[in-house]
Amino acid sequence: MNVPTKPNDWSAYPDAKGRFGDYGGLYVAETLMPLVLELDRAYTEAKNDPAFQSELRGYLTHYVGRPSPLYFAERLSQHLGGAKIYFKREELNHTGAHKINNCMGQILLAQRMGKTRIIAETGAGQHGVASATVTARFGLPCVVYMGAVDVARQKPNVFRMNLLGAEVRPVTSGAATLKDAMNEAMRDWVTNVADTYYMIGTAAGPHPYPAMVRDFQAVIGTEARQQIQEAEGRLPDAVVACVGGGSNAIGLFHPFLADESVKIYGVEASGHGLETDKHAASLTGGRPGVLHGNKTYLLQDDDGQILDAHSISAGLDYPGIGPEHSFLHDVGRAQYLTCTDDEALAAFQLCAELEGIIPALESAHALAKLPQLAKEIGPGGVIVLCLSGRGDKDIFTVADALGRTI
Amino acid sequence: MPTNRIDHRFAALKAENRAGFVAYIMAGDPDLATALDILKGLPAAGADIIELGLPFSDPMAEGPTIQRASQRALANGVKTRAVLDMVRAFREQDIETPVILMGYLNPILSYGFDRFAHDAAEAGVDGLIVVDCPPEEADSLVDALDAYGLSLIRLATPTTDDVRLAVVVRRTSGFVYYVSVAGVTGVKSAEASDVAPAVARVKAASGLPVAVGFGIRTPAQAAAVARVADAAVVGSALVDEIEAAARLNENVTEKVLSKASELAKAVRSARLETA
Numbered sequence: 098m099n100v101p102t103k104p105n106d107w108s109a110y111p112d113a114k115g116r117f118g119d120y121g122g123l124y125v126a127e128t129l130m131p132l133v134l135e136l137d138r139a140y141t142e143a144k145n146d147p148a149f150q151s152e153l154r155g156y157l158t159h160y161v162g163r164p165s166p167l168y169f170a171e172r173l174s175q176h177l178g179g180a181k182i183y184f185k186r187e188e189l190n191h192t193g194a195h196k197i198n199n200c201m202g203q204i205l206l207a208q209r210m211g212k213t214r215i216i217a218e219t220g221a222g223q224h225g226v227a228s229a230t231v232t233a234r235f236g237l238p239c240v241v242y243m244g245a246v247d248v249a250r251q252k253p254n255v256f257r258m259n260l261l262g263a264e265v266r267p268v269t270s271g272a273a274t275l276k277d278a279m280n281e282a283m284r285d286w287v288t289n290v291a292d293t294y295y296m297i298g299t300a301a302g303p304h305p306y307p308a309m310v311r312d313f314q315a316v317i318g319t320e321a322r323q324q325i326q327e328a329e330g331r332l333p334d335a336v337v338a339c340v341g342g343g344s345n346a347i348g349l350f351h352p353f354l355a356d357e358s359v360k361i362y363g364v365e366a367s368g369h370g371l372e373t374d375k376h377a378a379s380l381t382g383g384r385p386g387v388l389h390g391n392k393t394y395l396l397q398d399d400d401g402q403i404l405d406a407h408s409i410s411a412g413l414d415y416p417g418i419g420p421e422h423s424f425l426h427d428v429g430r431a432q433y434l435t436c437t438d439d440e441a442l443a444a445f446q447l448c449a450e451l452e453g454i455i456p457a458l459e460s461a462h463a464l465a466k467l468p469q470l471a472k473e474i475g476p477g478g479v480i481v482l483c484l485s486g487r488g489d490k491d492i493f494t495v496a497d498a499l500g501r502t503i
Numbered sequence: 504m505p506t507n508r509i510d511h512r513f514a515a516l517k518a519e520n521r522a523g524f525v526a527y528i529m530a531g532d533p534d535l536a537t538a539l540d541i542l543k544g545l546p547a548a549g550a551d552i553i554e555l556g557l558p559f560s561d562p563m564a565e566g567p568t569i570q571r572a573s574q575r576a577l578a579n580g581v582k583t584r585a586v587l588d589m590v591r592a593f594r595e596q597d598i599e600t601p602v603i604l605m606g607y608l609n610p611i612l613s614y615g616f617d618r619f620a621h622d623a624a625e626a627g628v629d630g631l632i633v634v635d636c637p638p639e640e641a642d643s644l645v646d647a648l649d650a651y652g653l654s655l656i657r658l659a660t661p662t663t664d665d666v667r668l669a670v671v672v673r674r675t676s677g678f679v680y681y682v683s684v685a686g687v688t689g690v691k692s693a694e695a696s697d698v699a700p701a702v703a704r705v706k707a708a709s710g711l712p713v714a715v716g717f718g719i720r721t722p723a724q725a726a727a728v729a730r731v732a733d734a735a736v737v738g739s740a741l742v743d744e745i746e747a748a749a750r751l752n753e754n755v756t757e758k759v760l761s762k763a764s765e766l767a768k769a770v771r772s773a774r775l776e777t778a
Contacts, residue, residue: 270570290662
């Protein structure tokens, strides 16, 4: 493999073939090729259309509730005794997570393309809820594919989607989790090519999804970059976010890529531990391969069969990762750490107790690395963490893990 | 050994003025030994070309039937190397029937393109269909396959317009596989009246024979396609037979080969009936 060199123009990625260095691309069945190529053209046009951008900004302001605050987590900072910690409060968005930023962009694009039916995949249900929300708002039918295992462990979100008028189809093939839901959504798309828009929830999949989802999520980093300069008069020393597919992370990271003084940390879920076969750390514990339309790091066996991921957080329970993260990992612009289920649980409780914020278990993975990072960067330093979602959805899982009954 | 079994077979079919019957089974389903028996029996049952499924954990273009077959094969511990060994064993008795491996890119990428092309050619494989590798991403794979004389069989679909078709047929050989319905394998069925003009279009653009598949389950459907295409592919209907026979503890090989014979007969006689 070529040894990657650090590019100096991060906005040059992906290239015309949808590649971030060696990663990305478009690996889909021929039936879908005309559709993804059409999507690429339509997205490029929309991106460069001031009317589209202005409409999107309007909905982000008045419906989603942007900009989200950048909050100085004073007690947590004091407790850790190192750098000052700021939370980018994505959990305060409508629907309680960053997912809606992307869904709002994609629903406007789907309408612009004349599509009349929306499909989506979901793991924890956050993207499913965000998809059901925007389809309710714009009056389009929505089918959400969700692994049967996840349907069982995320019942409140299933009910939310139903209330919002979406049909949730449990997927029983494979391990019946997020990757199988994504397979089933692709099967639906290939069957309903004329009218259906596939609303992918993370910065992965065939080009243009990784770039498009990143662009819609980059509002996180763009706001945070401005807000931290207003608060501290300078750029942060580090930014940190959890990474499953990696959409909140790439949204936070991307506007900081050219700021060489800003260290970038992604946190993967290492489940029961990297030494076990129960984790979801694609970069740290996987190797490059092709799945779901893109080339990226994957958890796979020696024969190239995809392995089931494990994380206590359903939103990180995926054996792949967005291709831009694979690229940032290889070129060394971002560092990827890991966090076990137990570390995430401890951070979940600490954040609730010290800051009065119940974080999503996904976000708790990033929180769990703060003691280490705050110490490394030291007093006088500044860290921005993406608090990607709120943890109300996780209280049953957490209670169960702590051996309590609700 | 014929220099190119695929070209040879289509030339022979043309000389006989009939379409070919392409039979698909999944390697290692219901188990490796039985799958090898079935493979060995298919030419005598009337299969002119054989597609052998390479199991994959995430077969995104397959309907439930082939998804389950893939899971059964993987549960049996079937590895890519074992699939190649199956073809090698088949070649001990048959050096004429083309064998095409059909699967997904990641196991091949994981094996290594060059090593895979080398080992597949040596085992007696003639071509490859890689469902999730469109022409845009295929160059390095085609380079490897070319070096060992293997064909990358391309897929054309109802969504492939003329502009796209020119891209699809670049650097291809053997034949083109026309996917007759927008959908996954074994679920929807195509109308023969829609298939005929599509086949003509693909033939004109590629200059290659056209096999049609993805919606053919019955002898009547196979015959209808055989009247307008160079070959008719049946997969899910055979795999369903394997699954049902295994579940009922029947003789799997006998059942599936008998089903294959029925379909082959329908394909072989299709043009005689209309003549």
